[in-house]
Amino acid sequence: MTHSNDVTSSSESTTGSAVDAGYRWVAEWERHEATWISWPHRESTWEGKFEGIPRVSERMVRILAEVEHVHVLGGTPDAIVQAQQMLDGVANVTIHDIPTNDTWIRDFGPTFLVHSDGKKLGATRWRFNAWGNKYPHEKDALAAAQICDLLNDQGKLRAPGESSMASFGSSLVAEGGGIETDGQGTLLTTSSVLLSSTRNFHWSRELVESELQRMLGVRKVLWVDGGALAGDDTDSHIDQLVRFVRPGMVVAAVSYSSDDCNAPKLALQRERLTEMSDAQGRPLDVIPLTTPPPRLIQGRRVPESYCNFLIANEIVLMPTFGFRETDDLAAGILQDLMPDRKVVCLDASDFIWGLGAFHCASQQQPAVNNS
Numbered sequence: 001m002t003h004s005n006d007v008t009s010s011s012e013s014t015t016g017s018a019v020d021a022g023y024r025w026v027a028e029w030e031r032h033e034a035t036w037i038s039w040p041h042r043e044s045t046w047e048g049k050f051e052g053i054p055r056v057s058e059r060m061v062r063i064l065a066e067v068e069h070v071h072v073l074g075g076t077p078d079a080i081v082q083a084q085q086m087l088d089g090v091a092n093v094t095i096h097d098i099p100t101n102d103t104w105i106r107d108f109g110p111t112f113l114v115h116s117d118g119k120k121l122g123a124t125r126w127r128f129n130a131w132g133n134k135y136p137h138e139k140d141a142l143a144a145a146q147i148c149d150l151l152n153d154q155g156k157l158r159a160p161g162e163s164s165m166a167s168f169g170s171s172l173v174a175e176g177g178g179i180e181t182d183g184q185g186t187l188l189t190t191s192s193v194l195l196s197s198t199r200n201f202h203w204s205r206e207l208v209e210s211e212l213q214r215m216l217g218v219r220k221v222l223w224v225d226g227g228a229l230a231g232d233d234t235d236s237h238i239d240q241l242v243r244f245v246r247p248g249m250v251v252a253a254v255s256y257s258s259d260d261c262n263a264p265k266l267a268l269q270r271e272r273l274t275e276m277s278d279a280q281g282r283p284l285d286v287i288p289l290t291t292p293p294p295r296l297i298q299g300r301r302v303p304e305s306y307c308n309f310l311i312a313n314e315i316v317l318m319p320t321f322g323f324r325e326t327d328d329l330a331a332g333i334l335q336d337l338m339p340d341r342k343v344v345c346l347d348a349s350d351f352i353w354g355l356g357a358f359h360c361a362s363q364q365q366p367a368v369n370n371s
Contacts, residue, residue: 027183
């Protein structure tokens with residue numbers, strides 16, 4: 001484990017569009033150089049249950065560090081000390097002194113890109129306003145630029161011979177958990193996120209699509225509307241609802257029972273997905289992924305979904321929620337659909353009280369070829 005003391009200033013964006021510069025957003029199952037996480041420190045995110053949350057993050061880092069490098073944003077001085085102590089001796093981990101408000105780096109971190117030559121890393125930096133100004137976010141809003149600066153700081157986080165990273169700033173308010181790709185030109189998202197009045201009030205659907213194409217190199221945007229999870233505070237992020245597991249195939253959350261208030265919405269979402277085709281013209285193959293029965297923590301419904309898995313090198317890190325029937329069912333389905341990886345389960349039954357799981361709490365950095 002190493003520790004970086006540098007907190008950098010905001011990175012300057014490369015002018016023009018990412019796609020014009022030859023970059024594209026790749027699928028999560030493509031090879032990773034690293035995964036980035038943000039160490040948990042905001043106790044109010046897990047009110048009454050925070051004490052055990054750093055242990056979950058520790059376990060998450062240890063699992064990921066066995067298959068790829070893990071970069072950890074420390075968040076606060078005390079959190080940095082805690083992360084150093086809990087991750088002491090773990091190889092393939094670097095802790096960075098970057099301030100954060102919260103742990104949901106999928107949403108405030110950069111969306112990493114790869115150049116068409118396969119040799120250069122890039123990134124799109126969205127505007128971040130904490131899911132429509134719901135929470136404090138002044139530090140999180142700067143973190144993507146600071147990550148890009150670290151990757152460009154005299155190459156210290158890049159492989160020998162790798163050129164500097166291109167960073168593209170967008171004026172679109174977006175979160176990484178609100179967009180999903182197959183790496184072949186298709187993007188999934190929801191109107192309730194990208195067209196919400198608290199994010200992009202003056203943006204039309206056509207303008208949003210154009211910006212996604214310009215900044216990610218995608219060719220077709222599928223608006224997967226209708227689905228929702230009770231207790232979710234993101235306005236229906238796609239990574240809780242529908243995920244690609246391979247080109248042409250998605251898993252989609254469905255309810256455990258018909259009397260769940262989520263059931264009609266998730267059923268409508270599934271029906272709409274079966275009518276969609278990807279950028280290659282293939283009809284989507286839609287595999288249901290059954291959610292656990294409704295569960296309350298401190299009287300509030302938590303948005304439990306097995307779609308919030310993270311695909312990493314050689315593994316799939318899947319959240320479990322303490323309901324054996326659906327935990328085992330989801331693990332078996334994901335293992336069958338991604339046989340080249342091992343599904344590793346990690347208990348998220350307390351972590352979900354923060355209203356997110358392991359995909360929300362991570363951001364992958366794809367590998368590039370420096371040979």
